[in-house]
Amino acid sequence: MQLRLISFEICPFVQRSIITLRHKGAEFSLELIDLENPPAWFLKVSPLGKVPALEVDGKTWLFESAVINEFLDEITEPCLMPADALERARHRAWIAFGSECIFSQYDLMTAKTQEDFERHLAVITRQLQQLEDQLGDGPYFAGSTLSLVDAAIAPLLMRYQLMNEWHLLYEADEYPKLAAWTQSLLARDDVTKSVPDDFPAQLRAYLIKQGGYGPDTFTQP
Known part of the structure; x- marks a missing residue:
């Protein structure tokens, strides 16, 4: 195929x-x-x-x-969705939630004023806590094996890792399970090699192009 x-x-x-x-x-x-x-x-x-x-x-x-x-x-193999119908539906729901989180992240990155930035950050703080509350012992969303939820959320967490390095949004110990999940995902080649080698530079350039408060916040060396 x-x-x-x-x-x-x-x-x-x-x-x-x-x-x-x-x-x-x-x-x-x-x-x-x-x-x-x-x-x-x-x-x-x-x-x-x-x-x-x-x-x-x-x-x-x-x-x-x-x-x-x-x-x-x-x-293709291996299957990344649960066999149980109810659990499979739950995974789909959190994949959809991950999409909303990505939209919220974009709103934060492109906020035009400090007021907008802080308003979007409040939404993101709530979303991060909701993700934290769903996690078990890890290292992944459903335990020891990767799932489509992990594939859906990894781009979000990769960007937050960078954004937090550029401008502190939250302390890692505020969301310990989320921090551990992030590190587990970013240790994987299938995640880190899913973006160009110069991804951080490309993301900064994109934010600068958007203009507004966000780039001033996230693009300082």
């Missing part, structure tokens, strides 16, 4: 699918586009105009990272 993933380099939603593909050792090609000026063909295959989009065998297109990841999980 031929898989072509459409992306731009620092998209967290695309990163979810790259983590899944790399973890499973699946062969795929990656095509980068300018999402601010997408080619006409892309808008035809991605009705929402968002990445990722996945072309399968040169004829069928899928969009939305959660849908793509479940498809990938069904066609």
